Amino acid sequence: MNTALQPEQSRQARTNWGDRLFRGTTATFAGIVLLIVVLMAWQMFGASELSLREFGLGFVVSRDWNPVQGEFGALPFIYGTLVSSLVALAIAVPVSLGIAIFLSELAPAWVRGPFAFLVELLAAVPSVIYGLWGIFVLAPFMREVVEPALRTTLGFLPLFQGPNQGFGMLTGGLVLAIMIVPTISSVSREVLRAVPSSYREGALALGATQWEAIRTGVLPVARSGLLGAVILGLGRALGETMAVTMLIGNRADISFSLFAPAHTMASVIANEFTEATEDLYLSALAEIGLLLFVVTLLLNVVARLLVLQAGNVGRRAA
Amino acid sequence: MIDRRNSWKWTLGCLVAALALLGCAKQEQKSSEKNEPVQNSEVSLSGAGATFPFPLYSKWISEYNKLHPNVRINYQSIGSGGGIRQITSGTVDFGATDAPMSEADAKKATGTIHHLPMTVGAVVVAYNLPAAGDAKEPSKVELKLDGPLLADIFAGKVTKWNDPRIVALNEGNQLPDLAITVITRTDGSGTTAVFTDYLATVSPEFKEKIGVGKAVKWPVGLGAKGNEGVTGQLKTTPGSLGYIELAYATQNKLPTALLRNKSGQFVKASAASGTAAAEGRAMPPSLYVSLADVEGAQAYPISSYTYLLVFQDAKEEEKGQALAEFLWWAIHEGQKFSAELDYAPLPASVVEQLEQRLRGLSFQGKKLLANR
Numbered sequence: 001m002n003t004a005l006q007p008e009q010s011r012q013a014r015t016n017w018g019d020r021l022f023r024g025t026t027a028t029f030a031g032i033v034l035l036i037v038v039l040m041a042w043q044m045f046g047a048s049e050l051s052l053r054e055f056g057l058g059f060v061v062s063r064d065w066n067p068v069q070g071e072f073g074a075l076p077f078i079y080g081t082l083v084s085s086l087v088a089l090a091i092a093v094p095v096s097l098g099i100a101i102f103l104s105e106l107a108p109a110w111v112r113g114p115f116a117f118l119v120e121l122l123a124a125v126p127s128v129i130y131g132l133w134g135i136f137v138l139a140p141f142m143r144e145v146v147e148p149a150l151r152t153t154l155g156f157l158p159l160f161q162g163p164n165q166g167f168g169m170l171t172g173g174l175v176l177a178i179m180i181v182p183t184i185s186s187v188s189r190e191v192l193r194a195v196p197s198s199y200r201e202g203a204l205a206l207g208a209t210q211w212e213a214i215r216t217g218v219l220p221v222a223r224s225g226l227l228g229a230v231i232l233g234l235g236r237a238l239g240e241t242m243a244v245t246m247l248i249g250n251r252a253d254i255s256f257s258l259f260a261p262a263h264t265m266a267s268v269i270a271n272e273f274t275e276a277t278e279d280l281y282l283s284a285l286a287e288i289g290l291l292l293f294v295v296t297l298l299l300n301v302v303a304r305l306l307v308l309q310a311g312n313v314g315r316r317a318a
Numbered sequence: 319m320i321d322r323r324n325s326w327k328w329t330l331g332c333l334v335a336a337l338a339l340l341g342c343a344k345q346e347q348k349s350s351e352k353n354e355p356v357q358n359s360e361v362s363l364s365g366a367g368a369t370f371p372f373p374l375y376s377k378w379i380s381e382y383n384k385l386h387p388n389v390r391i392n393y394q395s396i397g398s399g400g401g402i403r404q405i406t407s408g409t410v411d412f413g414a415t416d417a418p419m420s421e422a423d424a425k426k427a428t429g430t431i432h433h434l435p436m437t438v439g440a441v442v443v444a445y446n447l448p449a450a451g452d453a454k455e456p457s458k459v460e461l462k463l464d465g466p467l468l469a470d471i472f473a474g475k476v477t478k479w480n481d482p483r484i485v486a487l488n489e490g491n492q493l494p495d496l497a498i499t500v501i502t503r504t505d506g507s508g509t510t511a512v513f514t515d516y517l518a519t520v521s522p523e524f525k526e527k528i529g530v531g532k533a534v535k536w537p538v539g540l541g542a543k544g545n546e547g548v549t550g551q552l553k554t555t556p557g558s559l560g561y562i563e564l565a566y567a568t569q570n571k572l573p574t575a576l577l578r579n580k581s582g583q584f585v586k587a588s589a590a591s592g593t594a595a596a597e598g599r600a601m602p603p604s605l606y607v608s609l610a611d612v613e614g615a616q617a618y619p620i621s622s623y624t625y626l627l628v629f630q631d632a633k634e635e636e637k638g639q640a641l642a643e644f645l646w647w648a649i650h651e652g653q654k655f656s657a658e659l660d661y662a663p664l665p666a667s668v669v670e671q672l673e674q675r676l677r678g679l680s681f682q683g684k685k686l687l688a689n690r
Contacts, residue, residue: 067506068529135550143555165499166555167540246550250504250541261540267504271543274397275506275532277423 041293048287050280059287065252067272072284074291076252080169080262081295084244085237087173087258092180093230099181100188100229105200105214116189123182131246134175139166139247142174147259162257165249170258172248176240180233187232191225192218224310231303238296241266265292361640362390367401367414370508370563371624373659374437375414378652382644389640398508398532405431405627411637413627416508417515417532418606430630432675433606435623436648438596438662440587441513442574442620443468444567445559446552447479450492456573459491464578465520465611465619471559472500472517473524474538479557487578494557501551501560504541506532512610512622513561519610520619561620564588565660579619580611591618592662601668605675621662628679635681642679642686649673 051059055072062073099119103112143166150160195218203217204210219226241264249261250271265288276282365375372395379391394400398415405413406427418433447457463471467483470476476483480493503510511532518525528534540555542548545566552558552572564587567574576584585591598612609621626645632638649672653663664672679686 064535066535067533068531068535132550135547136554139551140554163497165540167542167551245504245543246547250543251539252535263504263541267543271505271541272533273399273506275399275508277399277402277420 041290044286044290044293048283048290050283051287052283054280055284059284060291063252063254065268067276067278067281070278070280072280072287074265074284074288076254077263077265077268077288078291078295079254080248081238081264081266081292084169084173084176084248084262084264085234087169088176088180088237089230089234091174091177092184092233095177096181096184096229096233097188097226099185100192101214103185103189104192105218106210116186119182120186121182122178123186127179127240127243128246130175130179131243134171134243134247138175139171142166142171146170158256159258162255162259164259165261167247167249167261168257168259169248169255169262172244172262172264173258175243175247176237179240179243180236183236184229184233187229188222188226191222191229194225195221224307227303227307227310231300231307234299234303235296238292238299239266241270245270265289265295359636360388360390361636362392363411363637363641363644364392364394365401365412365414365626366394366396366404366410367627368398368416368508368624369395370398370416370439371414371437371661373565374656374661377655377659378644378648381652381655382647385647386643389644391644397506399506401627405629408629408633411628411633411641414625415627416622416624417511418625419627427629431627432630432679433604433625434628434645434672434675435601435605435664435668436626437653437656437664438592438609438621438623439512440564440592440595440618440621440660440662441509441516441561442564442567442587443559443577444549444552444562444572444574446556446572447559448494448496448556450494457494459488459493461573461575462487462578462584463575465516468577469517469521469524471498472502472536472538473521473528474500477538496557499555499558500536500539501548501555501558502536502539502541503544503548503561504533505543507544508532508622508624509545509561509563510534513620515608515622516610516620519608563660564592568660577619579615579617580613581615581617583615585616585618587618587620589657589660589662591616592621593665594618595621596623596662596668597665601671603671605671630679632679632681632686635684635686638679638681639686642676646673646676646687646690649676 051072055062059072059074060078061075062071063075064071064073065076103116107115143164147164147166147170151164154160199217199221200213203213208216244264245267248264248267250263250267251261252263252268253260255262269285269288273282273285276285372393375393379393382391383389393414398417401413401415402419402423404410406423408428419431424431443463445461447459447461449455449457463484464487467476467487477498479496479498485493511530514528514530514534517528518530528537540551542551542560545562548560548562549566549570549572552560553570574587576586579585594614594616595609595612595618598614598617599607599609601607606623606625609623611619612621628641628645632641649664649669653669656663673690677685677687677690
């Protein structure tokens, strides 16, 4: 790229006060985000000091959460958060990519607008509504239909064993999936639409079928953007509280069965913070918050690296 | 349209009338000042705490505001834990809690804090039991349980509806061969504290293994958030059994179990059986006591007082006086609103003890309720 055209240099060349003011203002806004993140980490670190000192690293590996005895371990919550988000991604990613491909590549033009609008409308439904719907509709349906069916067909896997109660990891993950589909699919659709049509035309001109054109011409180019969309969805799944806590069964246990009740980091904070009076208890809850922060940060870093790599691969493929 | 000169006259007339009215109002206010000094100026009180008595407290606040429009009370039902934190740090005028404050919390406070029992609530065991023959039909059985059995169900030792011990208490009724889905509260709550207090009282094993608290580690069951969450899961899960506040069971028409009390009687939860429970145990001078498994033929065994927390010495005279007057009203006239909201009115003896305590409240050594 020509260095003379870089914005940095052109800004130095001109001394426009308006531009400087504008630059300063936007920089302040950007700085606020950074400040909030740092303050949040600092505050949570301070609040969880007591628990950090009392339990040390054992907090992360202990399975015991017993407020009556003053024993606190976060492992079941970390497990629950990660597994429920994974279940959600496993269900939501194929569906969302399907929606995105349909809307950007296959659907007739008059369908695209209204359909995209409907999908995005799902994102505006408050999570407590999903939760209530889950309690009264989804959970009974899972208990009566889906879970018995899974057990008869895939019951040899430890994932699908145990009593079918309707409330548990699978139901929690499913409702999360429904909640992140709009996010993933609408971002993916934008990414796919940004792929130049010459790529599709080229593939089609070489005699590819429509599916081959999408697979070889469109998806590799869009790869890093699609990964980014999935990460946005994952971020929402990790932090979602209300709907999950209403459906996941809220037991601080680690079970391989997806039918078994589980618990998440966000739920335990929401559930127990208001009534916690002992200092150690409060501190343990604050440390869970800190852990959630750390887990989210780590996952985001890993995801960024993946996006970078995918971007390189995509560019090479293109 | 009125022409300009006329409109001037109108304005003048209105002004005169308004001034006259204002004068009258002033005079009226002056005459009332002599009788009731609390009435004249605006006072706003803030409180925070337990969610369990919130429906009753908000009813009291709106009724009291009708009688005393100058007193505004704002109650935030943020949970007992928050109520205790806020009163000990002095950011509210009164706190509210279901379980008494711990010694450690009391020490943190900037002054002496009193517990004032305000009403009696009951925690019921609600269930969703299909009929023995037909899984789609709700059972007609009016379930009877006792304390040790209930403790074993919640400890995961009794797991089937047709367990011999349940059958023995419900003779002549057919119970289905179905697993019991235990439903517990997952969020910290006074309801759980009251319920575990009862189970620990009747079962030493429960006390040792699980213990008493607002959030405990249940060995079995599904956790639901809030009374409404437990109610929702109960309604949609056949074979389930859980504990909720009486009001939620009544509003949602859920069947509730009869519990065998200490006198051997099977009792249903109600306002009357709650008051009977309160009469079954003498109130100590501290004004807090557990009502778990009390004596009395009519007493419901899982009843509990719920408390307001107030400072012995008010920070401001005006606020202290308004609060003391409100509390005086609440323990007398306010009690008649209890039953319609499924709370039990306080027994007369407790009201007397409360009167004593309220008369003792002061501001810099000066009694707040000098005229009572």
